[in-house]
Structures are given as structure tokens and as C-alpha cells.
Amino acid sequence: MTSDAAIEAIDVARTYALDGVSVPALRGVSLSIGHGEHVALVGPSGSGKSTLMHLLGGLDQPTSGRLRIGGRDVAGLTAAEMAHLRNATIGFVFQSFHLLSRTSALDNVALPLVYRGMGARERRERAAQMLERVGLGHRIGHRPNQLSGGEQQRVAIARALVTEPVVLLADEPTGNLDQATGAAVLELLEQLNTAEGVAVVLVTHDREVAARARRQITMRDGRIVADTAVVDRTASAGAPDAARADHAGPAGGHGTPTDAGEDRR
Amino acid sequence: MRLAEAWRVALDALRANRMRSGLTMLGMVIGVGAVVILVALGTGTKNEVQAQVEGLGSNLLLVVPGQVSLNAAPAVSRLDQSDLDAIIRIAGDRDRVAVSLTSGENVRAGNEQVFTSLLGVLETTPKVFLRDVRSGAYLTRTDVETGRRVAVLGSSVARTLFGERDPVGQQVTIAGVRFRVIGVFAPLGQSLGVDRDNEVHIPLSTAQRLLATKRVDAFAVKAPDAQTIDRLGRDIVAELHRRHPDEEFSAVTQEQILGVLGDILGVLTAVLAAIAGISLLVGGVGVSNIMLVSVRERTREIGLRMALGARPRDIGLQFLLEAVLLTTIGGLLGIAFGVGASLATAALSPVPAALTWWSIALAFGVSCAVGIVFGVVPAQRAGRLDPVVALRTE
Numbered sequence: 001m002t003s004d005a006a007i008e009a010i011d012v013a014r015t016y017a018l019d020g021v022s023v024p025a026l027r028g029v030s031l032s033i034g035h036g037e038h039v040a041l042v043g044p045s046g047s048g049k050s051t052l053m054h055l056l057g058g059l060d061q062p063t064s065g066r067l068r069i070g071g072r073d074v075a076g077l078t079a080a081e082m083a084h085l086r087n088a089t090i091g092f093v094f095q096s097f098h099l100l101s102r103t104s105a106l107d108n109v110a111l112p113l114v115y116r117g118m119g120a121r122e123r124r125e126r127a128a129q130m131l132e133r134v135g136l137g138h139r140i141g142h143r144p145n146q147l148s149g150g151e152q153q154r155v156a157i158a159r160a161l162v163t164e165p166v167v168l169l170a171d172e173p174t175g176n177l178d179q180a181t182g183a184a185v186l187e188l189l190e191q192l193n194t195a196e197g198v199a200v201v202l203v204t205h206d207r208e209v210a211a212r213a214r215r216q217i218t219m220r221d222g223r224i225v226a227d228t229a230v231v232d233r234t235a236s237a238g239a240p241d242a243a244r245a246d247h248a249g250p251a252g253g254h255g256t257p258t259d260a261g262e263d264r265r
Numbered sequence: 266m267r268l269a270e271a272w273r274v275a276l277d278a279l280r281a282n283r284m285r286s287g288l289t290m291l292g293m294v295i296g297v298g299a300v301v302i303l304v305a306l307g308t309g310t311k312n313e314v315q316a317q318v319e320g321l322g323s324n325l326l327l328v329v330p331g332q333v334s335l336n337a338a339p340a341v342s343r344l345d346q347s348d349l350d351a352i353i354r355i356a357g358d359r360d361r362v363a364v365s366l367t368s369g370e371n372v373r374a375g376n377e378q379v380f381t382s383l384l385g386v387l388e389t390t391p392k393v394f395l396r397d398v399r400s401g402a403y404l405t406r407t408d409v410e411t412g413r414r415v416a417v418l419g420s421s422v423a424r425t426l427f428g429e430r431d432p433v434g435q436q437v438t439i440a441g442v443r444f445r446v447i448g449v450f451a452p453l454g455q456s457l458g459v460d461r462d463n464e465v466h467i468p469l470s471t472a473q474r475l476l477a478t479k480r481v482d483a484f485a486v487k488a489p490d491a492q493t494i495d496r497l498g499r500d501i502v503a504e505l506h507r508r509h510p511d512e513e514f515s516a517v518t519q520e521q522i523l524g525v526l527g528d529i530l531g532v533l534t535a536v537l538a539a540i541a542g543i544s545l546l547v548g549g550v551g552v553s554n555i556m557l558v559s560v561r562e563r564t565r566e567i568g569l570r571m572a573l574g575a576r577p578r579d580i581g582l583q584f585l586l587e588a589v590l591l592t593t594i595g596g597l598l599g600i601a602f603g604v605g606a607s608l609a610t611a612a613l614s615p616v617p618a619a620l621t622w623w624s625i626a627l628a629f630g631v632s633c634a635v636g637i638v639f640g641v642v643p644a645q646r647a648g649r650l651d652p653v654v655a656l657r658t659e
């Protein structure tokens with residue numbers, strides 16, 4: 001494992017206690033997300049994808065195992081320290097957007113900066129730039145209910161990126177969007193991934209979407225069952241399984257994205 | 266998060282729920298308003314009583330049988346003319362001693378009739394107490410020594426019996442006996458709902474004859490100056506005790522009367538303020554309740570803010586400030602309402618009301634405190650939420 005990875009998990013487990021019964025959601029997961037990576041996280045419902053995303057984003061603490069976010073071991077961190085770590089290193093995009101409904105797009109995007117103690121003027125400047133960046137420069141005064149679903153999710157992406165995080169975690173970001181809108185949002189994420197160098201980890205049920213990532217992690221029953229680098233993205237779009245190099249087991253290291261067949265549309 | 270930012274967020278949250286915020290504040294408005302009004306009434310009454318006691322004149326000593334205290338019933342007097350002479354001897358000057366024999370009697374003139382306090386007194390009364398005669402003259406020493414049937418009327422007695430006519434020289438009938446009116450007092454006004462102008466003064470000797478008694482109820486002695494007043498009081502009590510060994514007497518100064526009355530009114534004010542305080546408490550519980558509802562309603566928002574980097578204390582502060590804003594805005598409105606009502610009461614009714622800065626400052630301070638005390642539990646609950654759980658909440 002490289003210590004300069006953005007996020008590093010070693011044999012991480014998470015067990016929920018439900019009415020006295022312990023429900024293992026993650027049973028020993030090891031992986032490393034490198035800077036600037038584009039990773040798709042797939043697997044059947046209930047396999048632990050969201051649980052893993054919460055851990056990677058510092059929203060939750062593992063029951064056992066080691067977890068380093070932005071080079072920092074999360075073991076023993078207080079809630080306040082975790083909050084600071086999230087603010088500094090992670091950007092979240094949620095399936096249901098999670099925008100403040102009474103607040104303008106601009107102030108929604110500026111919200112994470114509030115918790116950095118940044119002044120209002122600078123916050124708004126940065127938020128406006130970020131909205132411009134996601135193509136919503138003309139919508140800064142709009143409230144969420146005055147925006148389409150795709151626009152709302154783009155506001156959420158701007159909010160996730162305004163802090164210049166190391167990793168952007170998106171749990172089914174297109175789950176509430178129609179095909180075309182979803183595709184546009186994904187394209188935006190890919191574009192930001194290449195242009196800004198922010199690592200993107202994306203949970204999806206859509207094979208086509210997964211195939212666009214340069215690395216694909218498959219989960220089942222709380223374990224990683226496959227961690228593959230996608231060799232040829234053009235080919236994979238039509239036949240997802242065709243061009244995959246399976247080379248990782250449940251406890252394996254991350255697949256290094258190869259430059260082979262790197263073909264951006 | 267900066268504090269200014271936290272205030273803004275809290276204010277926004279209140280604005281988003283105007284109706285609910287307003288209703289929650291109403292409890293505070295009523296509670297704080299009630300405190301301000303009741304303290305104003307208590308203070309006003311105290312001021313008025315103080316002014317009246319001081320208005321009697323300076324360096325006064327009141328001598329009565331029995332004890333002066335909150336829980337002692339007034340004793341029946343066994344003092345008489347010889348005690349009066351003894352007291353005059355100690356005081357050294359007849360003009361320094363006033364005396365009264367009091368009885369409730371009907372006074373009639375023509376078809377009009379009024380029930381008043383009839384006081385048998387010496388001609389010295391206006392020299393001991395501050396008491397102005399508006400028309401005619403007060404009793405003379407000759408009136409007292411010869412037991413003449415002459416009377417000086419309080420201003421409201423005069424108005425009831427004679428209207429706008431001048432009663433001086435007219436006849437009145439007191440307890441079936443005819444008296445000639447020789448003077449009318451200048452008005453004193455109301456005190457604690459009692460009409461102080463409803464009294465009639467006649468010579469002590471006449472009163473004793475009329476009521477078939479030798480009794481004297483109370484003395485008032487005017488000391489030459491403030492230094493001698495205590496010694497004078499002790500001397501008088503000692504002499505009276507020598508003359509009536511099995512009885513108790515008290516000589517009290519204005520300060521002591523004010524002290525006793527002040528205690529009574531202080532207790533009264535405190536009781537009223539405590540009752541008003543209960544409504545503040547109820548207001549505070551309302552604030553707590555609404556804040557708990559607010560935390561539950563905005564659980565998702567809390568989860569989101571946490572995901573974006575809000576610390577538990579940022580979230581807690583946001584909700585605490587919201588509660589404090591509710592109670593202080595309510596408190597300020599309550600102060601405005603209480604001040605307005607107090608001023609209106611003082612201006613439009615005979616009930617005294619006096620605003621004091623300390624009561625307003627206290628009301629504001631209590632408003633803030635209620636917000637903090639009743640906001641802290643909801644705020645802690647909000648800050649302790651698990652971000653994952655909060656984000657998933659519907």
C-alpha cells in the first residue's frame with residue numbers, strides 16, 4: 001500500500017447492532033484510492049457499498065481494521081476532528097441531492113466553506129466560480145425547487161468540489177435522474193475528474209456507467225470480490241465484460257489504472 | 266463556523282416558520298410582559314405609600330397601644346386624658362402632640378348622608394401633620410377645651426354633602442347630634458383604594474362626650490429633630506408603661522412604618538412576580554418543545570451539514586441560538602407590551618405603576634436565560650446526531 005493514497009482501508013469491518021443482533025455489513029475490506037483515480041463501486045443491493053462509502057468519507061468509524069483518510073488514521077478521532085477531516089478532504093454527492101430547499105444555489109454551494117470560517121464574500125466568489133464550472137453560472141440565484149433534477153445534482157457537485165477535496169464520493173448520483181440527464185451528470189463528473197484531478201468514487205447499478213470508470217470494484221456480502229482496471233473503455237461501453245482484466249481478490253490491493261487503451265471521447 | 270454566521274442561520278430558520286415562531290414567542294411575550302407590569306404595579310404602590318407616609322410630615326412618632334408588627338391585631342386602647350397630659354409633659358410642648366379617638370359614623374346634611382371616619386382630635390393636628398385647610402379654619406384650643414360642636418370636613422365628605430356649595434357655616438348631623446362646619450380640608454386623594462378625604466375632625470372632648478368614652482386611641486408626637494426622636498419614643502413608652510404596668514405600648518417612627526409596609530409590599534410584589542415567572546416557565550417549556558420538533562424536522566439538514574464539515578458544536582450552537590432568538594425577541598416584545606401597559610395604567614387609571622430600569626433589564630436577562638436553559642437540551646440532541654443516520658432520515 002502506498003502511504004500517499006487519498007484513502008486507504010486495511011481489513012476494515014463494520015458491524016451494525018440491530019435489536020441486540022449484530023449485522024455485519026462489511027467483513028474485512030482492504031482497498032486504496034489513489035489521487036485522481038476514477039473508481040466505480042458495484043454490487044448487488046445490500047452488499048455494503050453505501051456502508052463502505054460512509055467509511056471512506058469519514059461519516060462513520062469502522063468496527064475494526066484501519067482506515068486512513070487523506071493520510072490521517074481515523075481511529076480515535078473525535079466527532080469534531082472527523083468533521084474537519086471531511087470538510088478538508090471529501091466531497092459528497094448524494095442520490096437525493098440533499099440541497100437546502102430555502103437556500104439559493106449559490107449559498108448551497110458555499111455551505112461547506114461556512115464551516116471553514118471563510119468570510120461571506122470569498123465564499124460567494126468561490127461558489128459562483130464553481131457554479132460557472134458546472135455550467136450553472138446563470139442559475140446562481142435559483143432555489144432548488146426552481147431547478148431541474150439534473151441542475152440540482154450539478155449544484156450538489158459544485159458544492160462537493162468547492163472545497164477542493166481530494167476525493168469525491170458519489171453514492172448513486174444518477175439514481176434519481178432520467179437516462180439523458182444522468183449521462184450528462186456523469187460526463188461532468190468525468191470531466192472534473194480529469195480536469196481538476198479529484199479522485200471520484202462512484203456507486204452505481206448501471207453496468208454501462210461502471211464500465212466508463214478506469215477501475216471497477218465489485219462487492220458481495222460485505223466483501224470485495226473483484227477489483228479490476230478497465231483496459232479499453234470504448235470497447236467496454238458495448239460489452240462491459242469483454243475488456244476487463246480481473247486481477248484482484250477480496251483482500252487484494254487496488255488495480256492500478258493502466259494507460260492501455262486510454263481513449264477519452 | 267463564525268458566530269455571526271450562526272446567528273444568521275438561526276434567524277433564517279425562524280423566518281422559515283413564521284407562524285410557529287410567532288406562536289412560540291407569544292408565551293414569552295405574555296410571561297415577560299406580565300413580569301414587567303406586575304413589578305411596575307408593585308413598585309408604583311410602594312412609591313405611593315412611601316410618599317404618603319413621608320407626606321404626613323417629618324420627625325413623626327406614632328404612639329399606639331400593643332405592638333406594631335405584621336401579625337398582631339390592633340389592641341383596644343386603655344389610654345385616656347391623663348396619659349395625654351403626661352405625654353405633653355414629656356414632649357415639652359402641647360403643639361408637638363396630636364391625638365385621635367376614631368369611630369365610624371354617619372354624617373348627614375339635608376337629604377345627603379355619608380359614612381365617614383370621625384376623629385376626635387386636638388387643635389394641634391395641623392401643627393404635627395401636614396394637613397391644609399382649603400376653606401374656613403381648623404379647630405381652636407377653645408373649641409377643644411369647651412367641647413364645642415364644630416367640625417372640619419374632608420374634601421370628599423364636603424362634596425358628597427354639599428356639592429359645589431361652601432359648607433363653612435352650614436350644619437351637619439353626626440350620630441344624631443348637630444354640628445357646625447367651620448372648615449374643609451384640601452384634598453389628599455386615594456391611597457390603595459381608600460379615600461383619604463373621607464374623614465371628619467371634631468374636638469376630642471366633644472367626641473368623648475358623643476361616644477360616651479374617656480378613651481384615646483393613638484398619639485402622634487413631632488420630635489424637634491431627627492436626633493431626639495428615638496430617645497423621645499423610649500421616654501414616652503417608659504412613662505406609659507409606668508402608668509399601665511400590665512400593658513404594652515409602641516412608639517414607631519415613619520421609617521419603621523415604611524419598613525413594615527415595605528416588607529408587606531415587597532412580599533406582595535415577589536408573589537406577583539413569581540406567578541408571572543410561572544408563565545415564563547411555561548413559555549420556556551414551549552420553546553423547548555418547538556426546538557425538539559425543529560430538530561426532528563431538520564434531521565436531514567443536520568446530517569448534510571455534518572457531512573459538509575459541521576462539528577457537533579456548530580450544529581448545537583445553531584439550535585441554541587435559535588432558541589435564544591425566540592426567547593429574546595419574545596422578551597423584547599414582552600417588554601414593549603409591559604412598558605406600554607404600565608404607562609397606560611399609570612396614565613388612565615388611579616392604580617400606580619412605576620417602571621424601573623432594573624426590572625426591564627432583569628426581564629431581558631431572564632429571556633436570554635430561558636432561551637439558553639430550554640434550548641440546551643434540543644441543541645445537544647441535534648449535535649449528537651449520527652451523520653449517517655441523520656442523512657438517511659426521511
Ligand SMILES: Nc1ncnc2c1ncn2[C@@H]1O[C@H](COP(=O)(O)OP(=O)(O)OP(=O)(O)O)[C@@H](O)[C@H]1O
Nearest residue numbers: 016018023024025044045046047048049050051052
Ligand atoms: N443502520 C443500519 N443498521 C443495521 N443494518 C444496516 C444499517 N445500515 C445498513 N445495514 C445493513 O448492512 C448491509 C449493507 O447495507 P448497504 O446500505 O451498505 O448496502 P448497499 O450495497 O448500499 O445496498 P443498495 O445498493 O441497496 O444501496 C445491508 O444488509 C443492510 O441491511
Ligand SMILES: [Mg+2]
Nearest residue numbers: 049050051171
Ligand atoms: Mg446503498
